[in-house]
Amino acid sequence: MNNFSYTRVSDVASAVREVAADSTAKFIAGGTNLVDLMKENVARPGRLIDITQLPLNRIQGTEDGGLRLGALVRNADTAYDETVRARYPLLSKAILAGASAQLRNMATNGGNLMQRTRCYYFYDTATPCNKRKPGAGCSAIYGFNRIHAILGASDQCIATHPSDMCVALAALEASVQVQSSEGQRQIPFAKFHRLPGDTPQIDNTLQPYEIITAIDLPPRGFAENYCYLKLRDRASYAFALVSVAAALEMDGDCIGTARLALGGVAHKPWRASDAEEILNGKPATLENFKQAAAAVVRHAKSYGENDFKIELAQNVIVRALQLAVSMEQPA
Amino acid sequence: MTTATAYIGTPVSRVDGQAKVTGAAKYAAEFKAPRLAHGVIISSAIARGRIVRINAAQAIALQGVLEIFTHENISGLAIEDACFADALSPPGSPFRPLYDDKIQYSGQPVALVIAESFELARFAATLVQIEYEAAEHDTSLEARRGHAYVPEKYRMGEPVAARGDADAALAGAAVRIEADYSVPVEHHNPMEPFASTAIWEGDDRITVYDKTQGVLSSKQYICNVFGLNEDAVRVVSPYVGGAFGSGLRPQYQLFMAVLAARALKRPVKVVMTRQQMFTFGHRPATLQRLALGADKDGRLVALTHAAIGETSRFEEFAENVVNWSSLLYRCDNTRLAYKLVQLDLYTPIDMRAPGATLGLFALECAMDELAFAAGIDPLGQRWPHAVGQDIEFLK
Amino acid sequence: MNQSRAPGDERASPCPPATHSIRLEINGTAHTLDVAPWTTLLDLLREHLDLTGTKKGCDHGQCGACTVLVDGRRINACLSLAIMQHGASITTIEGLADGDTLHPLQRAFVEHDAFQCGYCTPGQICSAVGLIDEGHVQTRDDIRELMSGNICRCGAYPNIVAAIEQVMAAARDGTPS
Numbered sequence: 034m035n036n037f038s039y040t041r042v043s044d045v046a047s048a049v050r051e052v053a054a055d056s057t058a059k060f061i062a063g064g065t066n067l068v069d070l071m072k073e074n075v076a077r078p079g080r081l082i083d084i085t086q087l088p089l090n091r092i093q094g095t096e097d098g099g100l101r102l103g104a105l106v107r108n109a110d111t112a113y114d115e116t117v118r119a120r121y122p123l124l125s126k127a128i129l130a131g132a133s134a135q136l137r138n139m140a141t142n143g144g145n146l147m148q149r150t151r152c153y154y155f156y157d158t159a160t161p162c163n164k165r166k167p168g169a170g171c172s173a174i175y176g177f178n179r180i181h182a183i184l185g186a187s188d189q190c191i192a193t194h195p196s197d198m199c200v201a202l203a204a205l206e207a208s209v210q211v212q213s214s215e216g217q218r219q220i221p222f223a224k225f226h227r228l229p230g231d232t233p234q235i236d237n238t239l240q241p242y243e244i245i246t247a248i249d250l251p252p253r254g255f256a257e258n259y260c261y262l263k264l265r266d267r268a269s270y271a272f273a274l275v276s277v278a279a280a281l282e283m284d285g286d287c288i289g290t291a292r293l294a295l296g297g298v299a300h301k302p303w304r305a306s307d308a309e310e311i312l313n314g315k316p317a318t319l320e321n322f323k324q325a326a327a328a329v330v331r332h333a334k335s336y337g338e339n340d341f342k343i344e345l346a347q348n349v350i351v352r353a354l355q356l357a358v359s360m361e362q363p364a
Numbered sequence: 365m366t367t368a369t370a371y372i373g374t375p376v377s378r379v380d381g382q383a384k385v386t387g388a389a390k391y392a393a394e395f396k397a398p399r400l401a402h403g404v405i406i407s408s409a410i411a412r413g414r415i416v417r418i419n420a421a422q423a424i425a426l427q428g429v430l431e432i433f434t435h436e437n438i439s440g441l442a443i444e445d446a447c448f449a450d451a452l453s454p455p456g457s458p459f460r461p462l463y464d465d466k467i468q469y470s471g472q473p474v475a476l477v478i479a480e481s482f483e484l485a486r487f488a489a490t491l492v493q494i495e496y497e498a499a500e501h502d503t504s505l506e507a508r509r510g511h512a513y514v515p516e517k518y519r520m521g522e523p524v525a526a527r528g529d530a531d532a533a534l535a536g537a538a539v540r541i542e543a544d545y546s547v548p549v550e551h552h553n554p555m556e557p558f559a560s561t562a563i564w565e566g567d568d569r570i571t572v573y574d575k576t577q578g579v580l581s582s583k584q585y586i587c588n589v590f591g592l593n594e595d596a597v598r599v600v601s602p603y604v605g606g607a608f609g610s611g612l613r614p615q616y617q618l619f620m621a622v623l624a625a626r627a628l629k630r631p632v633k634v635v636m637t638r639q640q641m642f643t644f645g646h647r648p649a650t651l652q653r654l655a656l657g658a659d660k661d662g663r664l665v666a667l668t669h670a671a672i673g674e675t676s677r678f679e680e681f682a683e684n685v686v687n688w689s690s691l692l693y694r695c696d697n698t699r700l701a702y703k704l705v706q707l708d709l710y711t712p713i714d715m716r717a718p719g720a721t722l723g724l725f726a727l728e729c730a731m732d733e734l735a736f737a738a739g740i741d742p743l744g745q746r747w748p749h750a751v752g753q754d755i756e757f758l759k
Numbered sequence: 760m761n762q763s764r765a766p767g768d769e770r771a772s773p774c775p776p777a778t779h780s781i782r783l784e785i786n787g788t789a790h791t792l793d794v795a796p797w798t799t800l801l802d803l804l805r806e807h808l809d810l811t812g813t814k815k816g817c818d819h820g821q822c823g824a825c826t827v828l829v830d831g832r833r834i835n836a837c838l839s840l841a842i843m844q845h846g847a848s849i850t851t852i853e854g855l856a857d858g859d860t861l862h863p864l865q866r867a868f869v870e871h872d873a874f875q876c877g878y879c880t881p882g883q884i885c886s887a888v889g890l891i892d893e894g895h896v897q898t899r900d901d902i903r904e905l906m907s908g909n910i911c912r913c914g915a916y917p918n919i920v921a922a923i924e925q926v927m928a929a930a931r932d933g934t935p936s
Contacts, residue, residue, distance in 0.1 A: 377869050377870065377872070378869070378872065378874075380877070381868075381869035381874075382861075382869065383877075384874055384877030384880050385852075385861065385865040385868045385869055385874070385877075385880055385881075385884060386812070386852065386853065386855075386856055386861070386865065387810075387811070387812020387813070387851070387852035387853050387881045388812070388853075389877055390811060391811075391814075391878065393805075393811075393815075394805070394811035396809060426774050426775070427774065427775060428775050480775075481775070481795075481806075482802060482806060483795065483797045483798060483802070484774075484775055487774070487797075553912060554876065554878070554912050555814070555816045555822065555824055555876065555878040555879045555910065555911070555912050555913075556814070556816070556876070556878040557815070557816070603876070603877060603878075604876060605814070605876045605877070605878030606875075606876040606878060606912050606913055608912075635815070637818065638816070638817040638818065638819065638821075638822075
């Protein structure tokens with residue numbers, strides 16, 4: 034961990050001013066990812082701006098009947114919030130599937146979006162990594178790539194985004210509220226995280242001089258039929274190999290509207306629009322679920338140690354859809 | 365109640381229970397001393413090859429960084445290999461930390477940074493620039509299985525002699541199974557990382573709080589390596605946060621702490637990182653093949669068990685993997701084999717039921733497969749056979 | 760003060776870093792401390808305050824041995840910068856007993872033999888205190904899931920769960936545990 038200077042701000046205007054003034058400065062809130070990366074010498078900010086005192090720590094309704102999640106609300110508090118549990122239980126389940134109770138108590142909503150990949154080579158500064166150093170090469174493509182992407186990767190980077198919360202936010206079509214000295218804007222969730230392409234060093238579309246102030250959930254929460262199913266090497270406290278957020282609005286035995294997003298398979302939460310189109314308006318049958326699942330992995334590419342993810346992803350999608358219909362608890 | 369019945373048959377709480385649940389129990393990294401300095405070990409970035417150049421100028425220039433020890437600047441150590449051996453060293457040459465520019469194995473320690481604070485030492489370590497010349501390395505047992513060899517003299521686990529004619533009996537068996545079993549490297553990873561706090565007391569006297577399973581072994585090692593008198597060295601093992609076999613040999617943080625304490629004449633504490641807990645003795649990986657043959661009633665008539673285990677390039681570690689198959693179940697036709705492969709990893713060490721964990725796992729899985737193939741109850745299949753043969757090898 | 764620069768880096772901060780004065784309440788005692796920004800809460804406790812009850816198992820938030828309570832919530836001290844805790848009230852394992860009287864969880868851990876080597880134990884107990892306060896446990900499986908952030912290599916898990924269950928049951932029944 035390098036030596037850095039520290040300052041604390043108490044309003045958003047100061048925060049964006051400080052971060053714009055110093056290109057080596059980073060915001061710190063929960064610190065659960067940033068401090069980890071600093072200890073590994075992957076992140077080396079010259080200055081940390083403590084934003085924990087900013088007034089962004091409330092959950093409140095929005096004008097259109099949705100819900101605004103303050104960027105500084107802790108993940109645990111978001112997951113256990115009465116309104117979130119009642120109206121957006123998919124989000125609550127997804128958050129509780131991630132990390133540990135201690136980490137969920139520390140981590141913030143904004144930080145969850147900003148967290149970086151857990152690719153082993155990204156974390157190991159002794160190995161080449163295009164995300165850390167563009168042009169250095171990707172050690173994962175011909176290395177140990179069990180946890181790596183099968184969708185949307187490039188020949189420069191096959192890392193995955195590790196968040197569970199973000200998979201649910203993708204399925205729910207959240208939007209990210211950001212602010213800078215120039216004003217406010219909102220980023221549709223699907224456009225917040227990027228695919229690696231030729232610039233794997235850039236994870237998302239947030240500009241260096243911007244701060245996330247909130248995550249807005251639209252009115253539709255899919256609270257009647259949903260499932261967050263996470264498959265991993267341990268029963269708890271591990272990142273997803275493959276996870277699925279399935280959310281349905283049922284119309285009798287037919288699916289009115291389907292939302293489907295995957296984690297553990299790509300550089301960003303993978304919204305499976307092709308599969309949703311197959312499901313919308315169709316009977317909720319095993320055959321249709323399988324067809325949708327096949328569509329998701331049609332262009333999947335694996336790299337040796339993660340070949341199993343292509344079949345696993347289809348199985349998890351089918352099971353998640355079944356559970357979303359039946360609303361039984363997963364075994 | 366007499367003394368004779370006071371404890372027998374009565375549940376008794378651990379005598380150290382109070383200390384552990386209140387945080388009062390102190391482990392090796394938890395002892396204070398005036399002017400205690402902190403050490404951080406730098407691990408090699410390559411698995412095999414050599415160090416071309418070390419540039420520690422930026423690191424040593426930091427205020428509060430006391431010294432950076434490398435193979436280029438340490439001195440005052442024993443000259444002979446044998447001095448670096450410990451009570452459990454397998455045959456071969458013991459590893460000598462910071463000895464020369466050679467990188468012998470993945471995770472080898474290559475430098476030690478000492479500073480006034482842990483954070484400063486950790487930061488200074490990132491400023492040490494090390495240039496390597498990497499060589500091809502072999503760390504996969506599977507990839508190297510073609511290079512398996514029979515040790516001239518087994519440290520342990522020499523396969524007992526064959527009985528009868530296993531191949532013929534297998535060929536004539538009514539039921540036959542053959543299966544391959546592989547177990548990867550397993551690391552002990554106790555919750556407490558390896559740590560040593562070496563308190564220099566002047567006049568070559570030193571007290572070391574060491575995480576170890578053998579204080580006498582650690583003490584002997586220090587005396588031999590650093591040329592210290594036995595009555596001037598005290599090694600104290602306070603509470604140990606798990607070891608499971610990994611503490612049976614001194615680990616390299618002990619060397620580092622004593623090296624620095626002696627050179628700087630100050631107390632020094634060195635704690636391994638969790639990543640470094642994967643860089644020393646471990647349960648070796650194995651590849652095993654079992655073939656079992658049974659008659660129509662499920663009685664074992666033939667058994668062959670061959671295992672390949674892992675060792676380092678500089679010490680030959682062998683353990684008893686296959687002999688359990690000759691011991692446990694009555695079988696008149698057996699053949700056992702055990703070979704080793706050298707890898708660019710540190711020498712394996714005992715870990716909870718060394719050897720047996722591996723061999724018995726494979727044997728019992730194979731027995732289940734055989735019972736299934738023969739269509740009989742797996743337990744019922746075993747009882748008639750359970751007997752001890754070839755017990756001689758245990759003597 | 761020395762500047763420290765690696766090639767290509769721009770770090771204008773001095774090294775060793777300048778300290779900041781912070782106030783913390785730890786186990787009921789107020790402290791005013793000078794801390795460098797890069798000191799974690801864990802290292803502050805263990806290295807600067809001789810409160811070695813809280814343990815360092817991984818230093819990366821992956822084992823839970825460093826669990827303490829900050830303003831009543833369980834967190835991993837290894838990923839918390841001490842400087843950011845200015846003004847907080849912290850409870851460590853050393854602060855759970857009331858003089859000579861063990862906390863019910865400490866007593867239950869001893870009774871149920873919920874440890875062997877003891878290194879994960881302070882983190883387990885502090886985490887369990889937080890768990891019970893959070894109030895989300897309905898079943899034994901909930902205990903296991905919500906305690907999954909605390910690893911025990913000696914494998915004392917069944918006894919840890921039993922100890923926690925005992926304390927929760929006693930609290931429910933209003934009996935002394």
